[in-house]
Amino acid sequence: xxxxxxxxxxxxxxxxxxxxxxxxxxxxxxxxxxxxxxxxxxxxxxxxxxxxxxxxxxxxxxxxxxxxxxxxxxxxxxxxxxxxxxxxxxxxxxxxxxxxxxxxxxxxxxxxxxxxxxxxxxxxxxxxxxxxxxxxxxxxxxxxxxxxxxxxxxxxxxxxxxxxxxxxxxxxxxxxxxxxxxxxxxxxxxxxxxxxxxxxxxxxxxxxxxxxxxxxxxxxxxxxxxxxxxxxxxxxxxxxxxxxxxxxxxxxxxxxxxxxxxxxxxxxxxxxxxxxxxxxxxxxxxxxxxxxxxxxxxxxxxxxxxxxxxxxxxxxxxxxxxxxxxxxxxxxxxxxxxxxxxxxxxxxxxxxxxxxxxxxxxxxxxxxxxxxxxxxxxx
Numbered sequence: 001x002x003x004x005x006x007x008x009x010x011x012x013x014x015x016x017x018x019x020x021x022x023x024x025x026x027x028x029x030x031x032x033x034x035x036x037x038x039x040x041x042x043x044x045x046x047x048x049x050x051x052x053x054x055x056x057x058x059x060x061x062x063x064x065x066x067x068x069x070x071x072x073x074x075x076x077x078x079x080x081x082x083x084x085x086x087x088x089x090x091x092x093x094x095x096x097x098x099x100x101x102x103x104x105x106x107x108x109x110x111x112x113x114x115x116x117x118x119x120x121x122x123x124x125x126x127x128x129x130x131x132x133x134x135x136x137x138x139x140x141x142x143x144x145x146x147x148x149x150x151x152x153x154x155x156x157x158x159x160x161x162x163x164x165x166x167x168x169x170x171x172x173x174x175x176x177x178x179x180x181x182x183x184x185x186x187x188x189x190x191x192x193x194x195x196x197x198x199x200x201x202x203x204x205x206x207x208x209x210x211x212x213x214x215x216x217x218x219x220x221x222x223x224x225x226x227x228x229x230x231x232x233x234x235x236x237x238x239x240x241x242x243x244x245x246x247x248x249x250x251x252x253x254x255x256x257x258x259x260x261x262x263x264x265x266x267x268x269x270x271x272x273x274x275x276x277x278x279x280x281x282x283x284x285x286x287x288x289x290x291x292x293x294x295x296x297x298x299x300x301x302x303x304x305x306x307x308x309x310x311x312x313x314x315x316x317x318x319x320x321x322x323x324x325x326x327x328x329x330x331x332x333x334x335x336x337x338x339x340x341x342x343x344x345x346x347x348x349x350x351x352x353x354x355x356x357x358x359x360x361x362x363x364x365x366x367x368x369x370x371x372x373x374x375x376x377x378x379x
Contacts, residue, residue, distance in 0.1 A: 007091040009040040014121035076103035097141035115371035118145035122283025152305030155283040175360035181293035202272040207237025215278040222328035269294040292352040297344035315348040
């Protein structure tokens with residue numbers, strides 16, 4: 001099968017999942033074409049079945065905002081015709097499903113009928129999509145996709161609650177290649193980021209308000225009162241500056257490292273003793289799953305799909321959004337006993353196996369076959 005994947009090429013979860021999916025599909029023998037404005041950060045072009053096509057947006061002075069959707073639609077049309085692509089898989093309802101629908105319509109004018117699978121990841125539904133300016137376009141894009149998937153039951157429920165959806169939504173969870181998270185690193189390398197007696201606490205996100213970085217720092221401050229520790233914050237975003245200010249106010253600044261966006265997330269996680277994710281919204285929580293794959297227990301909120309990933313009392317603990325006291329207590333419950341910590345580490349890794357690549361990619365292949373059958377019945 002020849003599959004075109006449209007995604008954001010950034011460090012966000014949707015781009016990571018789309019990229020990993022494409023690579024896994026190529027390993028299954030499919031021909032995969034990534035179509036986006038920049039090479040995805042996780043994409044290594046060392047595979048004979050993986051191709052990347054850049055969408056270039058001409059800079060016309062006429063436009064105050066350059067029309068990316070128009071450029072993407074045209075590029076999709078060209079690539080489908082040039083490479084004989086069988087199916088479009090777009091990640092995010094807008095702008096990708098919207099652009100994909102326009103490409104489908106242009107192709108139909110030339111007698112080419114191609115199905116489109118749309119995967120909903122979260123902010124395209126709960127934040128951006130629910131805005132009155134975008135809601136009609138999101139609803140239209142979902143209802144005019146051939147098959148729709150969401151990354152969690154929680155996100156499916158949110159989508160059906162917020163939009164007038166006529167399509168069935170299939171839940172296909174995010175996934176992880178566990179082999180990539182086997183720990184090849186030595187203790188002496190761990191010493192590069194923390195002292196031997198310090199617990200390493202980690203948070204990874206795009207540092208937006210919805211991730212509640214202030215809660216991360218508050219929880220860490222309470223851990224630091226009880227034991228030597230270092231907080232590693234990975235990512236870039238608008239909350240970075242106020243977070244540094246809060247660190248200074250709480251007197252923990254010297255124990256916190258802001259490392260920015262990193263290509264060594266697996267190394268940081270393998271050195272970590274605990275992962276914090278107190279988000280206000282989280283459609284799935286891919287970073288929590290990545291932590292668990294490294295055997296790192298997770299302290300999280302119970303927002304969105306997190307309870308489908310982090311198992312209460314097994315891989316970590318879940319608390320109500322903003323309940324810093326309980327989160328800190330649970331963190332210390334894990335960290336203060338080496339035996340308890342070891343048990344949580346083992347359980348976290350075991351819980352992650354449910355989402356292993358080999359279990360999830362075949363579900364997408366089933367979805368693709370559904371989409372191909374749906375389009376063949378209309379030709």
